[in-house]
Amino acid sequence: MTILALEIGPTRFAASALGEEVGADEVRQIPVPDRGAWERCRELLIEAAAGSEVTSLGIASSGPIDMEAGVVAPAEVPEWRTGFAIVEAARKLFPSAAVQLGIDGVCLALAEQNFGATNAVPDALVMSVSDHICGGVMMGGFIVVGRTGNGGHVGHVLIPGFDDPCSCGGRGCLEAVAGGAAVLRWARQQGWTGASLLDLVEAAKVGEGIPAAAVGRAGTALGRGISSVAALLDHDFVVLGGTMAQAGPALWKPLGEAVATHARLSFLTGLRVVPSELRDVGILVGAGVLGAAAAAQG
Ligand SMILES: [Zn+2]
Structure with missing residues (x-):
């Protein structure tokens, strides 16, 4: 019995077989390819299965998705921008496996609910902020999947x-200010010349200057966004993971200040934002949980 998980991320494809304790034993990953996207996924999955019988496959994809149709259309995968029927392709690859598709944020929420900080918390917002931002909403113990997934x-x-242009075509979205790709772009516009988001985060941890300003700007935006969402959903608990969450006080201090400024209603006074402990396997592990649940339902 092998549970497989596949992550279609904005920057990586990752696959893993998940053991009894549902930890990602050995994650196989590649950068998002320009061409041959499904062929590369297929190779990752076959390697991860290692010849054993696959009973379930959970697929976590960055959005948008059409969950009912089993179609993904992530903007970051050039071949799939207009939609790719990934569930159908996966069923052909593993005919006896239950295959289930979910958006990355829903999978992240499943991982936090089963193995992370929201294990005993029925109402929470979980977020991962790396190059992009994904989120999952828990209400009364259920994860909000939505009309289309x-x-x-x-x-x-x-x-x-904020009025920064967003990859979705709009302006002033949280991702356009606080997503890692946007933070990196803003820092470079100010003259920072470092190589990567990880470098920027490390520089923000130890110093002031452009990296700290870029990360601080993201922290303020995150605090404002979190305050709005918490008010809408009557939430008092937020779990924040991803590369940006590792930036230390440069991110967390302005985030906390923005929450203190904006989350003022009586039911929001205990609003807590805590770092995730799932590191970079949260989405993948959640995909495995999703697939295993689909297999259990038959
Ligand atoms: Zn947007």
Whole structure:
């Protein structure tokens, strides 16, 4: 019995077989390819299965998706921008496996609910902020999937005070200010010459200057967005993971200040934002949980 998980991320494809304790034992990953996207996924999955019988496959994809049709259309995968029927392709590859598709944020929420900080918390917002932002909403112990499977798209909540252009075509979205790719772009516009988001985050941790300003700007936007979402959903608990969450006080201090400024209603006074402990396997592990649940339902 092998549970497989596949992550179609904005920057990587990752696959893993998940053991009894559902930890990603050995993650196989490649950068998002320009061509041959499904062929590369197929190779990753066959390697991860290692010849054993696959009972379930959970697929976590960055959005948008059409969950019912089993179609993904992530903007970051050039071949799939207009839609790719990934569930059908996966069923052909593993005919005896239950295959289930979910958006990355929903999978992240499943991982936090089963193995992370929201294990005993029925109402929470979970977020991952790396190059892009994904989010999942838990209400009364249930994860909000939404009408088309795209529920929890917190990266496109509008943030007052910002007007940065967003990859979705709009302006002033949270992802356009606080997503790692946007933070990196803003820092470079100010003259920073470092190589990567990880470098920027490391520089922000130890110093002031452009990296700290870029990360601080993201922290402010995150605090504003989180305050709005918490008020809408009557939430008091937020779990924040991803590369940006590792930036230390440069991110967390302005984030906390923005929450203190904006989350003022009586039911929001205990609003807590805590770092995730799932590191970079959260989405993948959640995909495995999703697939295993589909197999259990038959
Ligand atoms: Zn947007």
